[in-house]
Amino acid sequence: MPDPILMAESITYRVGDATLVDRIDLVGHRGEVIAIIGPNGAGKSTLLRVLAGDLLPDAGSLSVDGIDTRSAGPLELAQVRSVMRSGGASDIPFTALAVVEMGRHPHRTDVDASLSSDRSAIRSAMERTDTLHLAGRVFATLSGGEKTRVVMARVFAQAAPLVLLDEPTIALDVAHQERVLREMRQLAAHEACVIAVLHDLNAAAFHADRVVLMAEGTVRAEGSPVEVLRAELLSDVYNQAMTVVEHPTRGCPLVLITDADR
Amino acid sequence: MTDEAWFKSADPHSGRRAWFWPLAVVVALGVAFVSLTLGAVNIPISDVIPVLFAKVGLGEASSQAEAVVWGIRMPRVLLGFLVGATLGLVGAVLQGLLRNDLADPQLLGIGPGAAIGAAIGAVAGGVRGAIAGGVVAGVITSFALRRLVRRFSIDPTRIILSGVALGAMLSAFVGFVVFGADRSVVPPIEFWLLGSLSGATWRALGTAVVILAIAAIGLLAGARNLDLLALGESEARHLGVDTDLVTTVTLIGCGAAVGATVGVAGVVAFVGLLVPFLMRPIVGPRHRHLLGASMIGGGVFVVLADLLARLVLSPVEIPVGLVTAVVGGPVFLWLLSRRSTYDA
Numbered sequence: 001m002p003d004p005i006l007m008a009e010s011i012t013y014r015v016g017d018a019t020l021v022d023r024i025d026l027v028g029h030r031g032e033v034i035a036i037i038g039p040n041g042a043g044k045s046t047l048l049r050v051l052a053g054d055l056l057p058d059a060g061s062l063s064v065d066g067i068d069t070r071s072a073g074p075l076e077l078a079q080v081r082s083v084m085r086s087g088g089a090s091d092i093p094f095t096a097l098a099v100v101e102m103g104r105h106p107h108r109t110d111v112d113a114s115l116s117s118d119r120s121a122i123r124s125a126m127e128r129t130d131t132l133h134l135a136g137r138v139f140a141t142l143s144g145g146e147k148t149r150v151v152m153a154r155v156f157a158q159a160a161p162l163v164l165l166d167e168p169t170i171a172l173d174v175a176h177q178e179r180v181l182r183e184m185r186q187l188a189a190h191e192a193c194v195i196a197v198l199h200d201l202n203a204a205a206f207h208a209d210r211v212v213l214m215a216e217g218t219v220r221a222e223g224s225p226v227e228v229l230r231a232e233l234l235s236d237v238y239n240q241a242m243t244v245v246e247h248p249t250r251g252c253p254l255v256l257i258t259d260a261d262r
Numbered sequence: 263m264t265d266e267a268w269f270k271s272a273d274p275h276s277g278r279r280a281w282f283w284p285l286a287v288v289v290a291l292g293v294a295f296v297s298l299t300l301g302a303v304n305i306p307i308s309d310v311i312p313v314l315f316a317k318v319g320l321g322e323a324s325s326q327a328e329a330v331v332w333g334i335r336m337p338r339v340l341l342g343f344l345v346g347a348t349l350g351l352v353g354a355v356l357q358g359l360l361r362n363d364l365a366d367p368q369l370l371g372i373g374p375g376a377a378i379g380a381a382i383g384a385v386a387g388g389v390r391g392a393i394a395g396g397v398v399a400g401v402i403t404s405f406a407l408r409r410l411v412r413r414f415s416i417d418p419t420r421i422i423l424s425g426v427a428l429g430a431m432l433s434a435f436v437g438f439v440v441f442g443a444d445r446s447v448v449p450p451i452e453f454w455l456l457g458s459l460s461g462a463t464w465r466a467l468g469t470a471v472v473i474l475a476i477a478a479i480g481l482l483a484g485a486r487n488l489d490l491l492a493l494g495e496s497e498a499r500h501l502g503v504d505t506d507l508v509t510t511v512t513l514i515g516c517g518a519a520v521g522a523t524v525g526v527a528g529v530v531a532f533v534g535l536l537v538p539f540l541m542r543p544i545v546g547p548r549h550r551h552l553l554g555a556s557m558i559g560g561g562v563f564v565v566l567a568d569l570l571a572r573l574v575l576s577p578v579e580i581p582v583g584l585v586t587a588v589v590g591g592p593v594f595l596w597l598l599s600r601r602s603t604y605d606a
């Protein structure tokens with residue numbers, strides 16, 4: 001097995017007396033999509049922010065592509081990991097192309113030398129996310145789905161081996177959700193390790209290789225979708241009755257909400 | 263379509279920029295030239311041109327024309343352009359940094375803060391003292407602003423309002439310094455608070471140009487970081503920008519640049535607010551274009567405003583800040599009414 005891209009050991013993050021992330025281990029490889037699921041307040045987004053280098057862990061060690069995130073500078077970090085968070089600025093005055101172009105910033109230490117490779121990276125990122133026709137449009141005037149795809153293209157263009165997505169499908173209709181999730185798979189197919197916080201359990205069931213179920217800052221279960229998405233485990237962690245059947249066409253687990261007194 | 267052509271076609275402002283730059287240079291030269299001829303004494307173009315030629319060693323000019331055109335008006339025009347270019351640049355930089363079109367160095371209190379230092383500096387060492395004092399006090403005020411930004415970074419409107427309060431308070435302190443000082447050494451209060459280019463000399467210009475050139479180069483170099491910050495502070499960091507460092511260094515540069523302009527010309531209002539606002543639709547929002555355009559636009563605006571300030575009640579001069587405020591005030595109000603919500 002090749003060296004992992006992400007190696008997180010015993011990551012702990014506290015705010016005051018509260019331990020939001022409690023001794024979490026996580027290893028991610030190229031080509032892999034890992035979904036982090038769990039109820040509100042489980043520490044999913046906090047964990048993602050620690051992995052992104054936004055928050056410094058109080059304990060534990062974290063390396064991305066062999067770089068210790070604790071000592072890495074912002075530029076060095078940007079070359080090995082990209083982040084897409086929900087609720088970023090939406091009134092950006094630049095064109096969609098300019099936004100995607102900015103994804104190349106971490107690789108622009110030598111502007112002239114990298115210009116043509118930048119251009120091809122930008123174009124192929126927009127091709128893959130079907131945003132080429134939006135290139136000249138002002139980002140602020142795009143629809144929610146278009147904005148998400150343009151930001152996705154920016155993440156593609158950044159070409160980092162670790163991709164962190166915080167609820168990438170929020171506020172999208174089902175068709176756009178599916179599209180973004182397939183793009184997430186594409187990212188992994190291009191030699192990246194994708195880690196996504198997902199609320200939609202069925203999205204995790206079909207699109208993820210591995211599912212990490214968090215509760216109260218710890219990992220309750222980790223494994224393939226079939227291993228983790230079990231009715232009694234989910235019902236217990238979410239405190240909501242659920243049942244799991246096999247998806248009629250996809251063959252993966254299908255999680256259904258049920259009533260406690262069925 | 264080739265890559266290059268496609269990239270160009272996707273930029274809606276590239277066509278406008280192609281005519282903007284030549285036009286801007288022509289307008290700048292034209293406004294400068296008109297400013298050399300008009301004033302309390304009108305000097306015909308046929309007398310101005312020989313002065314310019316005489317300065318490069320071609321021919322002779324009348325000594326009276328030379329005294330007015332070269333001794334008084336030329337440094338004034340150049341200083342006006344320099345002050346305007348700096349304020350336009352700083353305005354565009356601050357609007358990018360704070361992600362708000364209402365940011366302006368004078369409204370945020372940097373100018374009034376610098377005026378305190380400049381007035382004290384003037385007591386100690388004339389115009390050079392005023393520039394040095396302005397730079398120091400401008401940087402200190404920027405640091406105060408930095409603290410406000412940190413505290414209120416979720417709400418840019420509050421930063422602006424805090425700046426307005428800070429500016430009002432600091433303006434009052436300028437009065438305490440000026441009214442206690444020797445009037446023959448320290449310029450009067452209206453010079454500091456309304457701005458004026460009446461003190462322009464080659465000596466003042468020579469000192470200011472060095473500081474402003476350094477600050478401008480530093481600020482222009484940060485254009486790309488300002489672009490990235492427009493995506494949001496987290497996004498900029500995720501793309502490799504050290505946002506804390508960029509904010510601190512940028513504010514120091516802005517404070518020093520504004521401080522130097524205040525040392526030579528007092529607080530000239532609304533240039534930093536108005537000019538980027540006018541340039542944005544023409545050259546586009548990317549800072550590598552916007553910053554340069556705001557410099558040339560600001561320069562032209564202040565030289566033109568100073569020309570009006572000299573002519574309106576001639577031979578009495580009115581402060582140049584009155585002219586810029588008459589134009590800038592309504593635009594500020596319009597901007598405020600147009601945008602009811604602000605995104606962080």
